[in-house]
Amino acid sequence: MRERLQTESSGGVFANKDLVRSDTIIDEDRIVGRDEQLGRVVDNLKPVLHEEGIPDMLLSGPSGTGKSLIIHAVCKQIVELCESQGKTFGVLSINCEGPKTADRAVYRLVKCAADDLGVDPGVPQTGVSTDQKLERLYELMREYYDGVIFILDEIDMLEGPYQEAEYNSLIYQLSRARGLADFDGPISLTAITNYADFMKDLNSRAQSSYNPDDIFFDDYDATQLRSILMHRRDAFKPGSLADDVIPLVAAFGSQTHGDARKAIDLLRWAGELAERRGSDTVTEPAVREAQEKYTENRKLRHISGISTQKKLSIYAVAATAYYTKGNPEWIPAGPAFKTYQFIADAMDADRYSRETFVNHVTEQSTYGVLDFERRGKGRGRGVHMYFSLSESPETIMSTIREDSRFTDLAKEDAPIRAVVREHMKRFHNDN
Numbered sequence: 001m002r003e004r005l006q007t008e009s010s011g012g013v014f015a016n017k018d019l020v021r022s023d024t025i026i027d028e029d030r031i032v033g034r035d036e037q038l039g040r041v042v043d044n045l046k047p048v049l050h051e052e053g054i055p056d057m058l059l060s061g062p063s064g065t066g067k068s069l070i071i072h073a074v075c076k077q078i079v080e081l082c083e084s085q086g087k088t089f090g091v092l093s094i095n096c097e098g099p100k101t102a103d104r105a106v107y108r109l110v111k112c113a114a115d116d117l118g119v120d121p122g123v124p125q126t127g128v129s130t131d132q133k134l135e136r137l138y139e140l141m142r143e144y145y146d147g148v149i150f151i152l153d154e155i156d157m158l159e160g161p162y163q164e165a166e167y168n169s170l171i172y173q174l175s176r177a178r179g180l181a182d183f184d185g186p187i188s189l190t191a192i193t194n195y196a197d198f199m200k201d202l203n204s205r206a207q208s209s210y211n212p213d214d215i216f217f218d219d220y221d222a223t224q225l226r227s228i229l230m231h232r233r234d235a236f237k238p239g240s241l242a243d244d245v246i247p248l249v250a251a252f253g254s255q256t257h258g259d260a261r262k263a264i265d266l267l268r269w270a271g272e273l274a275e276r277r278g279s280d281t282v283t284e285p286a287v288r289e290a291q292e293k294y295t296e297n298r299k300l301r302h303i304s305g306i307s308t309q310k311k312l313s314i315y316a317v318a319a320t321a322y323y324t325k326g327n328p329e330w331i332p333a334g335p336a337f338k339t340y341q342f343i344a345d346a347m348d349a350d351r352y353s354r355e356t357f358v359n360h361v362t363e364q365s366t367y368g369v370l371d372f373e374r375r376g377k378g379r380g381r382g383v384h385m386y387f388s389l390s391e392s393p394e395t396i397m398s399t400i401r402e403d404s405r406f407t408d409l410a411k412e413d414a415p416i417r418a419v420v421r422e423h424m425k426r427f428h429n430d431n
């Protein structure tokens with residue numbers, strides 16, 4: 001079982017499955033089309049190489065149309081070219097679906113910079129003001145970077161609990177960095193959104209401080225999708241993909257909003273279905289079946305594409321939520337880690353450290369799968385990390401069990417429940 005777990009896929013159709021995972025960062029030569037948008041982003045960021053100012057940008061357009069791909073691909077090149085000039089360009093990118101407030105989003109930016117630089121974040125997530133977090137962000141910028149781009153993906157998701165959406169405050173505060181950060185290098189504030197009219201939703205304060213170059217990404221048609229998929233054909237072993245599969249996936253993709261992510265996921269799902277059936281070729285019926293099963297739920301689709309260890313970590317959190325009496329919304333990391341260790345042993349998989357487990361779990365907040373926070377259990381009872389899933393634990397568990405490497409976990413119901421209950425009880429008694 002261990003061997004089976006450690007191989008990337010259990011069957012025989014994939015040669016490099018990463019190429020059909022939509023969160024894989026692909027090489028430039030696999031980017032198809034989008035010349036106009038690519039050209040504009042390149043022209044906007046090129047001045048960094050000459051220590052000149054760079055504009056703010058707003059990348060808008062429907063889901064899966066290459067917005068994140070293009071900005072990250074260009075930033076990657078800029079980072080490399082800066083490196084060759086002995087300069088450091090900081091790409092501080094967060095997804096705004098996870099943090100619920102501007103304060104948390106600022107913390108994530110600090111964390112992103114600290115992780116990139118391999119230094120301590122230097123501020124706690126809670127207990128200090130947003131200004132203190134911003135000051136730390138500026139400090140890191142002054143100390144380590146020669147230029148910075150803030151990338152705020154899914155900016156419209158940062159609505160927050162107040163009447164006025166939190167993205168206003170985040171945009172306002174970050175766009176003032178040029179004046180307030182005492183940072184000499186170029187700065188761009190680049191937001192990504194699905195809404196073409198996003199600027200109209202901003203309040204006047206945010207609007208007056210943020211004047212981005214608005215770059216629009218439209219839907220892909222079937223021909224463009226086909227070409228995107230053809231450039232990833234080598235995800236499959238030679239001869240394992242019937243000729244009509246890519247055109248059919250592209251046709252389905254163009255019917256459902258021209259979203260390349262959906263098309264790539266559908267191709268992978270068809271491959272996985274074929275493998276589960278023990279087939280060594282992906283054919284049209286597998287595509288049709290995958291299309292039927294294909295839910296609109298992006299978070300679940302995301303989970304089905306992550307690595308085995310990450311699935312294992314998320315499964316442990318979901319199982320801890322599911323088997324705990326009363327199904328609490330917030331799950332403490334301690335007992336969830338015990339569940340993880342138990343499940344890893346049951347599957348004969350490697351057990352990673354608690355830190356790696358926590359990283360694997362918190363990373364998923366970027367994709368809106370869950371939220372996390374540190375909080376106290378009450379006076380003098382310590383601060384603990386907690387996770388809160390955004391989908392029902394049962395749905396998450398059954399999605400992960402669709403992966404043949406996890407299917408057998410359904411049989412471990414009773415022992416997992418016992419482990420969860422014992423460790424949740426200990427957690428409550430100990431602290």
Ligand SMILES: Nc1ncnc2c1ncn2[C@@H]1O[C@H](COP(=O)(O)OP(=O)(O)OP(=O)(O)O)[C@@H](O)[C@H]1O
Nearest residue numbers: 022030031032063064065066067068069228260261
């Ligand atoms: N022109 C393209 N060439 C190759 N792959 C593409 C292209 N456009 C999109 N993709 C792939 O499709 C997937 C989704 O693209 P991306 O994440 O850039 O979409 P997006 O526009 O940022 O979507 P969202 O608004 O939902 O975040 C990624 O796996 C990306 O690699």
